[in-house]
Amino acid sequence: MPTQLQQEKHSIEAWSLINRKYLGKGVRVKRFRRPTRCQIRNRVLLAVLMAKDIKLSQLAEELGVSSRSVSAWVYEGRIPGKNNLEKACSYLGYPRHILFREELLEQSPLICQPAPSRFMKRTLTRSPVSNQILTGLCMVHDLSVSDVSHWIGIHPGTFRKWLHQGTLPSAAFQEKAEQFFRIPKTVLFADCVLSQHDASR
Numbered sequence: 383m384p385t386q387l388q389q390e391k392h393s394i395e396a397w398s399l400i401n402r403k404y405l406g407k408g409v410r411v412k413r414f415r416r417p418t419r420c421q422i423r424n425r426v427l428l429a430v431l432m433a434k435d436i437k438l439s440q441l442a443e444e445l446g447v448s449s450r451s452v453s454a455w456v457y458e459g460r461i462p463g464k465n466n467l468e469k470a471c472s473y474l475g476y477p478r479h480i481l482f483r484e485e486l487l488e489q490s491p492l493i494c495q496p497a498p499s500r501f502m503k504r505t506l507t508r509s510p511v512s513n514q515i516l517t518g519l520c521m522v523h524d525l526s527v528s529d530v531s532h533w534i535g536i537h538p539g540t541f542r543k544w545l546h547q548g549t550l551p552s553a554a555f556q557e558k559a560e561q562f563f564r565i566p567k568t569v570l571f572a573d574c575v576l577s578q579h580d581a582s583r
Contacts, residue, residue, distance in 0.1 A: 422456065423456070423490055424455055424457075424482070425522055427482070428456045429519045429521065430518055431518070432521040434514060439452075441473070445466060445473065446469075447466055455482075459487035459488070461482050461484070461487070483566075491564040492564075493523055493564055494533070494561065494562050495523065499523075499530075501525055505526075505527055505545070508542075508546070511545055512545070512573060513574060515570060515573055517545045534559060536551075
């Protein structure tokens with residue numbers, strides 16, 4: 383009769399064979415986990431990270447903080463301490479009132495999405511993105527350009543200009559975008575305002 387030690391050894395070898403068979407080719411790990419709508423407290427921060435293709439762990443390493451801390455900023459809506467707040471804003475290139483707007487962190491509203499939609503990767507590869515916040519929000523919510531355009535009531539080519547050229551739409555369309563994403567227009571189109579400010583220097 384086999385001893386307990388022999389049984390454990392056999393069990394370990396069996397699992398090793400199973401792991402080699404199914405995991406030997408490598409496991410593809412997504413850069414961002416797919417959160418449900420109510421799990422994201424800081425949608426703007428996650429949008430910027432996704433548009434810039436910066437992993438949470440990468441941001442943590444750059445700022446010298448733990449990955450758990452960065453996850454808490456994104457998914458729990460926590461605001462970092464003064465030093466880390468300044469470092470995060472400086473590294474990502476946005477002021478505090480854009481990245482860590484307190485009234486947005488206190489709620490996780492559902493966006494006005496009438497039907498399922500899917501973000502298309504070619505939106506990013508077609509040309510450089512100027513409005514990273516708006517593009518990132520489409521990625522966060524997995525929304526295609528054509529669907530958002532239809533729901534807001536504009537031509538897809540116009541919406542692409544907002545994303546790729548950083549075009550600042552009329553006040554009426556800014557209001558429509560704000561109502562759809564449930565995020566203030568001053569945040570949605572912050573990239574446009576910041577680029578204009580930099581150009582005027």
